[in-house]
Each structure stands twice: as C-alpha cells, then as structure tokens.
Amino acid sequence: KNQVEQSPQSLIILEGKNCTLQCNYTVSPFSNLRWYKQDTGRGPVSLTIMTFSENTKSNGRYTATLDADTKQSSLHITASQLSDSASYICVVSTYITTGTASKLTFGTGTRLQVTL
C-alpha cells in the first residue's frame, strides 16, 4: 500500500531559528516528490518538486532533499519567519503512464508554528 509518513506531527520554533521536517514514503512506482505549504483555510501551494535523479532543490529559505534509495525526504526551513506558520505536506506521485493521470499520495502534514 502506498503511504507517506511525516514527522514530527507538529512543531513550535522561535522566529529566526531553523527547522527540518521529515518525510518517509513507500509509494511505488515513484515519479516525483513534492512539498507543499498549506495555510489554515487555504489550498496547498507548491514549494518544491523533485524527480528521482534530484537530491536537493531550493526555493528561497526552503531546501528539500531526496534520498530515493532510502525513500526519505526532508524540508529544511532557514531563518524562520512568523509567516512560515502553516502545515507542510509531503506528496509523492506515482509514475505517469500513457493516458493516465498520476496518483498523488499525501502525507498527513507537519503543523509548524513560529513564535516570537
């Protein structure tokens, strides 16, 4: 069964500090892994997307890593800001076959709260 597990479930950090969120997956066949940020009451917004051959990808203060061998990914947030408070969702996509839309498997997310 395809699964995506994220840890920690929730996290509170002080503004300016760094943090790392983890994602383990058992999705097969693997196509790509995405990290989304979801503010409360809003739809998810894409942060990064990585394919099998990519080990790391950055988007501003967000840096995602991918280890396809161990099926693990992490999202590192540098110099956190109050606006980073949100849920961060790891999403893994299965391989696209002709005429078939790929399936997305969603993690349960990590709820990050950045405080003063």
Next chain:
Amino acid sequence: GAVVSQHPSRVICKSGTSVKIECRSLDFQATTMFWYRQFPKQSLMLMATSNEGSKATYEQGVEKDKFLINHASLTLSTLTVTSAHPEDSSFYICSAREYTEAFFGQGTRLTVV
C-alpha cells in the same frame, strides 16, 4: 505559476439543499481535475477525478449521486453536494495538473446547518 481559482471560498447552507462549487484553471487547460476533501488537522483525501467530456471517476466510498461532478470544458469543473447534511461540512479543494505540476484551488469551507 499556473492559477486555479475555486469559488466560493465559504458557503453556509441549510440541510437538504444543494451546493455547487466551481473550480477554474485560469491560464491553462486541464483535461483532468481532482476534487479533495479535508477534515480538520487531516490530510487531503481524494474524492474523485474529473475528466473533461466524460464521467468522473470516484474513489471507493464516495457516493457519486451525492457528489455530482461536471467537467464541461477544459477550464471548468464543478462539484455539487446534493441534499447536504451536517456531516458533509468540510473543506473541499480542487486541483488541476499542468505537465507534472499540480496546482490547487483556494478551497471551499462548506458548513451545513
């Protein structure tokens, strides 16, 4: 990046009535759109895959007669919650794909009273 617009963002309706939610891809064509439901503090759950010009594909356990999906054009899919009940209260989100990227609408908070 591409934009997916969802409307309305919030709706309150009485039990027994129907509610229609629209999902539009604003600057690209989407032959396939997806409808998700999200309960508080939980992840998105796929309800159905909406295919332009054909019937939607529903996930196991989702009542197709209750959640009517219409994908009449390449830029618009609608989800109608029929005969809504309080247990249908939830956050509904649509998504559209452009190449390998998935873009999500802003979500619709449905409250049935």
